[in-house]
Amino acid sequence: MELRAEDVFRPGAFPEYTYISRKSAVSNLPYEFRLSQAIKVSGFLTSLVGPSKMGKTILCEKVIGFDRIVEISGADFNGDMEFWRLVAAKAGLAYKGQFSTEHLIADTQDKYSKKEEYSLTKDKIIDYYNKENLILVIDDFHYAPGEKRMLVAQQLKDAIRRGFKAIVVSLPHRSDEAIRQNADLSGRLSLINIEAWKVEDLKEIAKIGFGKLNIHIEDNVAQMIAVESLSSPQLMQYICLNICTILEMDSSNQDTVRVELLETAYRYTTANFEYGDVVALMKKGPNTRGKNRNLFTTKDGNEYDLYELIVKSIAENPPMMKLDFDTIRKRINELIADTCKKPTQQAIKESLAKLQELLNEREDIFKVLDWKEGILYILDPLFLFYLRWGGGQEG
Template sequence: MKARDIFTPGRFPSYTFVDDHLVGKREALENALDTGSMLISVSGPSKSGKTVFIEEAIGKDKIVQVTGAGITSVDSLWKRVFDLLGTEIPVTQTKTASTTNGFSAKGSATGSLFVAKASAELAANHASTDADAITTNLTIDYLQLLIQELADQDLTVFIDDFHYIPREVQSEIAKQIKEAIRSNVKFIVASVPYHADDVIRSNPDLRGRIVSIDFGYWTTDLLEKIAQKGFAELGITCDANMIRVLADQAAGSPQLMQYLCLNSCYATGVREKVDTTHIIPNDQSLLERICKSTVLSTDYSSVVDKMMEGPRVRGSDRISHALKDGSNGDVYSLLIKCLAIDPPQLTLRYDDLVARVKSLCVAQTPSGSSITGACSHMAKIANDSAGENIIEWDGDNDVLDIRDPYLLFYIRWGEIFS
């Protein structure tokens, strides 16, 4: 048994699947599928286990899974579905048109053959046919073809990352999904929380026809169970405090926890199940090795660089603050350092931000308005750079919310300031 088969970041966790918190969600999903004529909307943070949940609850062989990434039209979405189904789509039609040309003749002849006299009437006919092949492009009604292929079938179309589809295309897809579910075609769409209602906004007529299943970040206790199950399978004893630390670093992401556990095995020389006692201790230097190996899979370097630079400065330079580590930094670099402080936190309120900033500075600290203004600019810069909402600044409540645990992990372990 290989360690990579036990801890499986990015793949289905056959040995480390944790479903204690999914019982109610599975029941809601099964009821919706059994009821029929309902669109199932699954929303949750990035890397929170939405896809794994669907695969486990329904079965990978009963899912036609496509991603919204790269979809630019309704037809391109359905073509992906047909490609997975193996449906042949005729694109041209050839017809043969023929014309017949001919002539006939009639006459008589007499003569002698040996002694006998003979006479005969002669007739001749000739005909020729010319054939022309005419090829025309076919217009395919993809919606009707989809219904023909999947109505009343034990297959579910699963559109992952629906939020990646352009808004104008979402609208037409939502209309066609409405028609398809009326014909008992099963659909699930998955998106991140701040886009959970995209499919409804694209077609308000879907209200009343949608079952919503919401995911949140995993608790530390749930993340610990991934480690406990996996290490037991490999015959490894991992210190309980070390497991708790790894779960804290995962910041609510089961996928990131899988990475950390796998790299814990590699960092201590284990690549397959052990026959002798093997202990992973609670050791800070070991933790650093594990996290620095894991951060290689979370490259946010260009995004974080732009966040630290902030918007272009007009007029005077930004105020530089003396920090306790001997360096100096403006409010933007200070905020990045705030996010890297223990304990890992995806959500920071105003008081938390101010307290963390003060803990870094020698004396003078940025003003409250400077901190909130920088949070607003930094969130916009990050989202524009990443092409999706990875940070949200709630200006009404002064709350900074990191949407992707991998971003927080990179800020904490990417050695940005070294």
């Protein structure tokens, strides 16, 4: 059967044909090995931490397999449902119920049926998981409300002693304290840190995938897409899929990924992302309470305030997920016309701090930056990609 592009490049699901196994730069061991090893240690909880869209969920699915994995999202803890009840439900066990038994009435042939209530206990649920060899993955733990995280950690602490196997997946810096800095769990944790993807590994997705589809791609073209993917395999998969769609629509029936296609593919890819409000909020900055902001004239003859300039500087070439203050300042100064006065260092730093504050007050999708100790971290690669290629970058 001939493969279709959407089977090969799968930005939102398990990439059966383009799964890449990579090694941790720190341990030099494949991540699959690290995770299988961690799961095998009885009595330990595995904490898997890594930046957004780096393949944490896919790694769990690959290593555990779909027949043994039971996935719960941190967001599932937003309701009132008790922890073990959720753990039971996700494994297909009814927590509470009725069963009827038939009894013979003494000295007759008549039967009567008796309804009995049952309720699964935590012990029974743990037994079931052990017997069926199931592994609980609590994914996106950062979505669980703060107070629930501690409760979950306590429940897990007790369960893992009895052979229950669980992996907690979360983003770095936020939310993993309930697990990693929990004194009760110390000495009982297997820690795995997922690092950002290297260009070399990302390139493989394009090479293998286009190879499967009999589409030719030069090494340097795969390299360009990999750089633009900002260390995210998901972006790589998205861009490659869109390239296929563009090729399919092209009547000249080309079977080569040409460089001229790339920008169109990048722009089409941003259509899937919803960062318009985030970019608008950043450009607007905090409320000025009626005061006018300083405006700077740029080399292209437009006028922007400092917040707009910061947004523009982040989007500049080359794409970077981590910018030190000097780089930001240089990029801003480069944008501004030679004849125009430049903003002070102090002003740039203050605006960065205010931007971060502004974004942190909002919903999760707004948490795209972290300005910390003189370095600006872009937390969400899709956001930076949107900034570079989305409709929002003009003025």
